[in-house]
Amino acid sequence: MPTWIRACATDDIDEEDLIRFDHAGATYAIYHSPDGKFFATAGLCTHENVHLCDGLVMGHLIECPKHNGQFDYRTGEAKRAPVCVNLRTFPVKVDGDDVYIEVA
């Protein structure tokens, strides 16, 4: 059953940046976009098991720190080789100063 989990405070993430969030044995990436919105994806690149939290956010793209593959973190779409498989995304809501993600 889907559950909303508090991931972080809104000011934990700079704009155009991301942080890692671990919960119940899974790892997630939480993004703060340049237009002030928050998004969440799986925390590991779909190409290799590399944490995206060390990558670079450029606009609405996250670049993997190992092989420079890119995803659109709003949709999870793979945008640049070597990534071919889309990234899983998760619903996000902001309640006051807190960011929540919905996990299954």
Next chain:
Amino acid sequence: MAKRDYSLIGPDGARAVETGLAAAEWYHTDVPRKVMKELMQRSDAPAIRDTILLYGLMVLFAAIGIALWPSWWSAPFWLAYGVLYGSASDSRWHECGHGTAFKTPWMNDVVYQIASFMIMRNAATWRWSHARHHTDTYIVGRDAEIAIMRPPAFAKLILAFVGIPDVIAFVPRVIQNAVSGPTAEERTFVPQSEWGKVQRVALVHVAIYAATIALAIWMGSILPLMVIGLPRLYGAWHHVMTGLLQHGGLADNVIDHRLNSRTVYMNPISRFIYWNMNYHVEHHMFPMVPYHALPRLHEAIKHDLPAPNRSIAEGFAEMWPALRRQLAYEDYFLRRDLPPTAKPYREDFHRDALGTQPAVE
């Protein structure tokens, strides 16, 4: 250790997967997020400047070479053109393949395709082989880009300075790729969705070389080949010289780039040709940092790295005896001391690889 099998479909590769050496989590120096974000920032300006300079010089040198042809007075201009064609193309292929040279993606893609052609690499295949090189750097049986296998084949290494082994490998492979797509080994690291692209790229390369050869025959002169193709031979020496230093004589089957990669201080001309890849430990540890920011990255993390070699000559003086020793003792490698400020090598992670090296260094 048993004799190494560098085939990507052989037992060493399978063992690396079983033991967790493949696709492992590598050691990274701690860098504050704010500093790393600043270092990773992309910019078009440095690469546009360098690309205009590179291609401008190539046009200039080739034009003078053609004007003076067939006089020997043209030779220095061909040598200069050749280094830019046959060596600078290696670093442009590399940096644009990573997508870090330019901020604008299409600029990376255009220079990547041109450089791939000049360095005689299939642009579709090598993008994936290089991804594997970063996943499994010098993991035997996994890394498709191990330049110096053990025991070192010195004749082949020396011939590489004039590009001969690379061209000998390239010609049948590009024809095979053009006819039937990637080889069996290439299919281990190129996703199936890209196999058609491998074939199309090979067809374009074959068509350009066929047209150049046809023009040379029609003119009754090798001049067209002096411009396209042959510079990959007579200008290869610089990229081989710098490339061998990247990992030569160092460890394999480890997951700490401080053990298997080498940083060498170089003169400004070599750094222009090589696009700062002399900061090779830094590049492998943080491949998202563009070439123009590598000197700053070096300053930020050098406290955690072995001391760099102070020149190309010093790098070879360190590497060459180690390679010679590997002829007799295949497991030998250089294990460089870390400064007191560095975190130690993780002996527990590397016991199998490090435990067999001789005491004398």
